[in-house]
Amino acid sequence: MASGDFQDLYTKAIYGSRRDTSDSFDVARAKDAINEALLAVSFTGDPWSWLEREGEFTLQTGSDTYTYGTIGTALGTTVSEILSLVMDSGDGGYRLESMSWDALENVAYSTQDDESAGEPIFWSDWDSKIRVFPKPDEAYTLGCFYRAYQSELSADSDVPLIPLEWRTRLLVPYACARLLRQEGGAEAAGEADRYWGEYQKAFNDCRTALATAKAPAMRLATPSWRDQMWLG
Secondary structure (H helix, E strand, C coil): CCCCCHHHHHHHHHHHCCCCCCCHHHHHHHHHHHHHHHHHHHCCCCCCHHHEEEEEEEECCCCCEEEHHHHHHHHCCCEEEEEEEEECCCCCCCECEECCHHHHHHHHCCCCCCCCEECCCEEEEECCEEEEECEECCCEEEEEEEEECCCCCCCCCCCCCCCHHHHHHHHHHHHHHHHHHHHCCHHHHHHHHHHHHHHHHHHHHHHHHHCCCCCCCCCCCCCCHHHHHHHC
């Protein structure tokens, strides 16, 4: 059992909720509670830095639509959300402009048979897939900035994407509160409330540390705003 792996986390939840590590039912409930906590934290919509990843995948000639599954296979991970795409082929170096799926349909006039092909400059994201335009006229390499998908833990040695220093603070109090509330009774309810308070404080601290904009990642103004101001 390594610090911060699944077994370590659910064992701490069992002890914290005064259950028995040798009872298969208690172990199963603790595993469920840890996974509930993990998914609840990971999918709040906060821009968690621990989920952010980058990589490259290749567009195929004549193919303009790609599923997250296909992209994830190329990246070697599971994709939850694509944030931006950059052209890495050739001179490259530019960021593809994003727009809604409907807007891209209008730009592409996709119902026409003579849809143009070339080097993609636009992209859209919808229903766990992306579309680029123009349709690639050759194989292009795109740089991809994305959020990884946090799956449930199953094997004892599995580890969350959450950094080690936050795993116990976030997941164990949440799980203990859930387990104690299942038990019922005034004493258990009081303990559950205490654990829930610990979780909420840890969550707020983690959000401040890992989900808020700060230098050098944040820019308050576009690079050219001063020039635009002077030009009126």
